[in-house]
Amino acid sequence: MEEKVLNTRMENLGFTERILMEATLHEGLYLGRVISQSKDLYRVAMTDGELYAEVSGKMRHQAASVLEFPVVGDYVMVDRESDEKGNGIIHEILHRKSLFVRKAAGKTQKPQAVGANIDTVFLCMALNNDYNLRRLERYFAVALDSGAAPVIVLTKSDLCGNLEEKKMEVEKTVLGYDVLVTSAYVENGHEILKPYLSAGKTVAFIGSSGVGKSTLINRLLGEEAMETQGLRNDDKGRHTTTSRELFLLPEGGAVIDTPGMRELGIDHANIEESFEDISDLALQCRFHDCRHEKEPGCAIKEALEEGRLDRARYENYLKLKAENKYEGLSSRQIEDRKIKEMFGGKKEMKKLRKEFKSKNR
Ligand SMILES: Nc1nc2c(ncn2[C@@H]2O[C@H](COP(=O)(O)OP(=O)(O)OP(=O)(O)O)[C@@H](O)[C@H]2O)c(=O)[nH]1
Numbered sequence: 001m002e003e004k005v006l007n008t009r010m011e012n013l014g015f016t017e018r019i020l021m022e023a024t025l026h027e028g029l030y031l032g033r034v035i036s037q038s039k040d041l042y043r044v045a046m047t048d049g050e051l052y053a054e055v056s057g058k059m060r061h062q063a064a065s066v067l068e069f070p071v072v073g074d075y076v077m078v079d080r081e082s083d084e085k086g087n088g089i090i091h092e093i094l095h096r097k098s099l100f101v102r103k104a105a106g107k108t109q110k111p112q113a114v115g116a117n118i119d120t121v122f123l124c125m126a127l128n129n130d131y132n133l134r135r136l137e138r139y140f141a142v143a144l145d146s147g148a149a150p151v152i153v154l155t156k157s158d159l160c161g162n163l164e165e166k167k168m169e170v171e172k173t174v175l176g177y178d179v180l181v182t183s184a185y186v187e188n189g190h191e192i193l194k195p196y197l198s199a200g201k202t203v204a205f206i207g208s209s210g211v212g213k214s215t216l217i218n219r220l221l222g223e224e225a226m227e228t229q230g231l232r233n234d235d236k237g238r239h240t241t242t243s244r245e246l247f248l249l250p251e252g253g254a255v256i257d258t259p260g261m262r263e264l265g266i267d268h269a270n271i272e273e274s275f276e277d278i279s280d281l282a283l284q285c286r287f288h289d290c291r292h293e294k295e296p297g298c299a300i301k302e303a304l305e306e307g308r309l310d311r312a313r314y315e316n317y318l319k320l321k322a323e324n325k326y327e328g329l330s331s332r333q334i335e336d337r338k339i340k341e342m343f344g345g346k347k348e349m350k351k352l353r354k355e356f357k358s359k360n361r
């Protein structure tokens with residue numbers, strides 16, 4: 001009986017055979033999974049409980065980028081002999097199956113990893129005024145680039161009159177990927193997500209604020225689990241996520257819900273892949289360097305004219321491509337870059353300033 005419980009927890013944490021195998025390469029260390037992070041301190045779930053841990057000095061010094069530090073969802077190898085502060089020490093991050101990266105808010109604008117080893121990412125969009133195919137295309141591109149499989153979840157179907165029409169539009173936008181429709185006001189509306197949730201699998205929810213992600217997650221967790229899994233009831237009577245960001249579901253599987261997952265930037269999106277129809281068309285243009293403007297034999301122009309390619313979709317594609325040129329830059333830096341493109345760089349500016357000064361002496 002004991003052993004069964006242990007196995008279920010291991011499975012639930014996603015300790016699959018592949019992970020266990022890789023873990024054996026690090027003798028003397030214990031396998032764990034990062035379930036939350038605050039600054040330099042990681043909360044790690046082990047087979048027999050949880051502990052707090054910091055990264056080893058070696059990892060800290062050798063990391064060439066922030067992406068080489070642990071992130072929620074990572075499998076890590078931990079030395080349980082605590083350091084002087086009573087924390088374990090993370091020595092290794094096991095090979096990541098997938099990694100979500102977003103551009104950070106704030107001054108540095110360094111990329112920031114928000115979740116690792118996610119199998120399925122639920123791209124949530126509400127069927128009321130949140131509904132926006134162009135935004136969905138963005139999320140879809142980010143998801144594809146992470147290595148996780150995107151599944152579109154259209155929420156609040158109770159607020160939508162032309163459900164079939166919208167569902168079909170979405171299906172056309174994400175050709176070949178699953179599109180689910182749900183509502184919190186339909187009994188067991190969350191059941192439709194269950195096929196993607198099973199022991200050893202990890203899912204994440206992405207989507208604008210207010211589309212109903214928390215509602216869905218809470219339904220999946222169930223009332224009982226909610227109280228024991230780091231969700232507290234604050235004085236407003238609302239369930240609020242505290243430090244924990246990876247939840248184990250009572251029926252198996254794990255859910256990652258981090259603030260960072262909520263508003264992913266587009267910078268690492270695989271635009272060509274999510275607009276495969278457009279890339280395919282471009283291959284049929286007469287000139288291989290066709291700019292799809294006035295060139296004869298342009299397959300894209302033709303498709304637009306014949307209505308085979310949706311103009312709004314094409315325009316969004318162009319917009320995303322243009323944004324990608326400024327990948328990872330803050331809006332301030334983008335402005336600077338644009339100015340530089342128009343007026344030249346620092347040297348030119350200096351020269352201009354000098355000329356201006358000498359003229360106005
Ligand atoms: N009509 C309707 N309202 C819903 C549905 N699901 C959630 N809501 C409501 O929408 C509001 C926002 O839901 P949340 O689950 O907090 O949304 P969220 O996506 O988690 O939002 P953030 O936490 O801000 O990212 C709440 O008032 C919910 O009661 C639904 O299927 N239909």
Ligand SMILES: [Zn+2]
Nearest residue numbers: 285290292298
């Ligand atoms: Zn062309």
